Amino acid sequence: MKRKLFGTDGVRGKANSHPMTAELALRLGAAAGRYFRRDGSRAHRVVIGKDTRLSGYMFENALTAGFTSTGMNVFLLGPVPTPAVGLLTPSMRADVGVMISASHNPAEDNGIKFFGPDGFKLSDEAEVEIERLLTEGVELAQSHNIGRAKRIDDGRFRYNERVKGAFPRGLSLQGLKVVIDCANGAAYRTAPEVLWELGAEVIEIGTSPNGLNINEKCGSTHVDTAASAVVAHGADVGICLDGDADRVMILDETGAVADGDQLMGLMAKSWADQGKLTGGALVATVMSNLGLERFLDDQGLRLERTSVGDRYVVERMRAGGYNLGGEQSGHIVMTDFATTGDGLLAGLQFLAAMVETGKKASELTRVFEPFPQLLKNVRYSDGQSPLEDGNVARAIADAEAKLNGNGRLLIRKSGTEPLIRVMAESVDEAVLNATVDSVVDAVQAATL
Incomplete structure (x- = not known):
């Protein structure tokens, strides 16, 4: 059985549209609850974190209802970075952790990611089994065994201390001026707190979430705002996080970005x-x-x-x-x-190196000279399979022949959006552009 609901990083989509509806989140919570309560012999726990999206309230409540209906006790962390859920799941002896986030996607999207009791993301096999339970339905707990839910107020502080503990002993950020862009997301309090406590002079960007502005012209996918701030404030470095703070881009003192x-x-x-x-x-x-x-x-x-x-x-x-x-x-x-x-x-590791x-x-930030690389995306509609088109296959074969061992070609479906991603690398930029464009044209033709 192949996964149909889960992508490369959990379940994701536009909020209030399939699959990201409150009804499905409730059923998904119940299915995951039943999967992690297979023995039924004791009380079980789940920790749930979220980013700052408006729809997070809806999904938090729906997942809580689903988990408690199968007898799971729910601990609600509120807005915390995704890695905090990975940390706190085993720390709180929970059976499963959940992060409600669509990462770097715009505010209208949302997603649900699961972590196992060891704090690592679930395997494909576990996700397949949860999908099976969701499809077939689950046995609910008896009324006297319904789970409870409570808020955990110190989740982010526990995470802060763990992150600071990874910073080399004896070092301080005293004297460093750091621009931190939190993308109006999950780390909007955590990141500035940690940097300040380690001694840095902190210039904050993207720390005023309103539910609708996460990743909007800020964060790791929109670094221009932070780059301008680095230059304007004469900062030593910029750190740009995404909406759930599991990725980073580093800016040098000129505002140039390092991926x-x-x-x-x-x-x-x-x-x-x-x-x-x-x-x-x-x-x-x-x-x-x-x-x-x-x-x-x-x-x-x-x-x-x-x-x-x-x-x-x-x-x-x-x-x-x-x-x-x-x-x-x-x-x-x-x-x-x-x-x-x-x-x-990761940002702190870079600051430690400085x-x-x-x-x-x-x-x-320039430890190697990158090969010229070009990535283009082609959007397709539900039900289409452009990569199965014969003309696309021939275009890919021709493109690989043009590269002739002096580069790479990678064609793949996005795991989070209905996109075909066409990426190539080559020492010859003319060949690079021609290679990518020929494949993109073929894929676009297949979607018409």
Whole structure:
């Protein structure tokens, strides 16, 4: 059985439209509750966090109803970063954790992600089983066994202390001026608090959520506002988080952006030099730049590639015993400290490197020369399968021949939106543009 409801990062869509309706969230909560209460022999717990979207109230209540209907006791964390849910699920001895968020998507979207009792995201097999239970229906708890729900007021403070504990002892951010852009999202209180408590002079952006402005012209996918603030305030560095704070982009003192690949390259070399990088490898997805792979080769390190999605990165890390991985988009996973991508934690690692080396951000954000890379998206309608079209297949084959081993071509469906993503890399930018455009034209023709 294949997953139909779950994508690469939980269930996601436009709020109040299928599949992101209150009715489905209630049923999904009941199905997940039954899955994690299979023995039925004791009280079970679930922790639920959310970002700052208006629809979060609706889904929080619907999921609570579903979980309590199967006898699960619910602990509501309120707005916290996604990695806080991964941390607090095992810390509070919960059987399952839930984050209500659509990450970097606009405010009208929302999503539901699940974490197992170990704080890691669920496997494909577990999601398939939850979908089966949702389809077939679940046995509800007897009336005297219905679960209870309560608010947990100190969830973010527990997370703050864990994040600060990962910052090297003896170091301080005293003297550093840091712009922090929280995308009007889940870290709007957490990130400024942590940076200030570690000694930084903090300039806040995106810390006034109103339910509708999450990721709006701010955050890791819209860095221009933060870049302007870095220059205007003469800041040493900028840290841009996304709506649920599991990804990060770093800005140097000129406002120039460094993506996840550059940050992972810096950390991999630094950790390897300190003897802290396990397995001699960095785990990243097929989207990471070929320049990163060549850089690691020069350092005597390996790049282990996975499918797109930080959960697949984590699965490979756990299977191979690696402790550093992530995505070009800014998910940085450090399993010595966290169970999932953590933008604030990764940002602090970069700040620690600045303090330890005494170097400017611009000296640390260009550890390798990236291959020219181009990504274009083609939207398609429900029921369409453009990648199965014969003309598309021929266009892809022709494009691969043009690259002739001097680049890469990657065609994939988005796991969160109805998009075909066409990405290529090449040392020759003319070939790069022609390659991507030929495939995009074929895919667009197949959607007409």
